Amino acid sequence: MEIKQTVQRLAALAQENRLGIFRLLVEAGPAGMAAGKIAEALGLAPATLSFHLKELTHAGLVQARQEGRFIFYSADFAAMNNLIATLTENCCGGEPCLPACGSNCKE
Amino acid sequence: MEIKQTVQRLAALAQENRLGIFRLLVEAGPAGMAAGKIAEALGLAPATLSFHLKELTHAGLVQARQEGRFIFYSADFAAMNNLIATLTENCCGGEPCLPACGSNCKE
DNA sequence: CTATCATTTCCATGATTATCGAACCATGGA
DNA sequence: TCCATGGTTCGATAATCATGGAAATGATAG
Numbered sequence: 382m383e384i385k386q387t388v389q390r391l392a393a394l395a396q397e398n399r400l401g402i403f404r405l406l407v408e409a410g411p412a413g414m415a416a417g418k419i420a421e422a423l424g425l426a427p428a429t430l431s432f433h434l435k436e437l438t439h440a441g442l443v444q445a446r447q448e449g450r451f452i453f454y455s456a457d458f459a460a461m462n463n464l465i466a467t468l469t470e471n472c473c474g475g476e477p478c479l480p481a482c483g484s485n486c487k488e
Numbered sequence: 489m490e491i492k493q494t495v496q497r498l499a500a501l502a503q504e505n506r507l508g509i510f511r512l513l514v515e516a517g518p519a520g521m522a523a524g525k526i527a528e529a530l531g532l533a534p535a536t537l538s539f540h541l542k543e544l545t546h547a548g549l550v551q552a553r554q555e556g557r558f559i560f561y562s563a564d565f566a567a568m569n570n571l572i573a574t575l576t577e578n579c580c581g582g583e584p585c586l587p588a589c590g591s592n593c594k595e
Numbered sequence: 596c597t598a599t600c601a602t603t604t605c606c607a608t609g610a611t612t613a614t615c616g617a618a619c620c621a622t623g624g625a
Numbered sequence: 626t627c628c629a630t631g632g633t634t635c636g637a638t639a640a641t642c643a644t645g646g647a648a649a650t651g652a653t654a655g
Binding site: 417427431432452 | 603
């Protein structure tokens with residue numbers, strides 16, 4: 382992954398509200414969540430939420446899909462994978478410095 | 489890992505110069521690298537480098553150690569592990585959304 | 596078409612960040 | 626002690642970011 386893109390994605394997640402949004406969307410799964418619901422869940426003003434969603438979308442970490450009058454946002458898991466893979470390869474000396482794959486690898 | 493700390497570490501890496509510094513330090517390994525060498529390698533003014541090193545140190549991603557007249561900075565691999573683990577658990581729906589541990593898991 | 600609801604865009608504001616020259620502090624050798 | 630060298634802190638500046646009210650847009654139902 383391009384270094385510029387890595388920085389952009391890290392920056393997108395490096396903000397409390399945006400990280401909260403993303404975590405919520407991960408929880409929500411591929412179906413995603415309407416903008417209004419997100420705003421409600423996190424107590425954000427519509428304009429503020431929109432601003433953050435734009436950041437996340439622009440970074441490629443979330444996707445938007447219109448459904449009726451609502452706009453559903455969902456996490457882009459592949460993008461997140463790429464980011465984590467890049468960090469692992471690129472910032473852990475080639476070999477993952479993880480205790481190898483956390484708790485879910487060999488079980 | 490605390491969410492505040494996660495945000496702080498993401499923010500520390502979400503800047504081109506700082507990501508560059510960190511990658512350099514990962515390459516340098518546990519021995520680390522003197523501040524001057526980092527500045528030289530990345531073409532940063534001393535004050536600018538110092539500013540970024542402080543960010544990284546404060547986020548717990550790098551460690552400083554004085555050696556003679558030099559100050560050696562090194563990547564804190566454990567901290568990076570924690571960050572990646574947190575992102576994996578927390579932002580990939582509990583189960584890592586990675587194609588499972590990249591290329592290095594089962595080999 | 597119009598009314599209405601969901602969301603975005605526009606705009607202003609305050610806060611934070613990045614940069615770097617200059618002054619300062621610390622260490623080790625003459 | 627005094628100097629040279631390696632780094633940091635201070636201070637100023639410009640740029641970017643976060644926030645939310647108000648107005649505009651887009652979509653749908655009636």
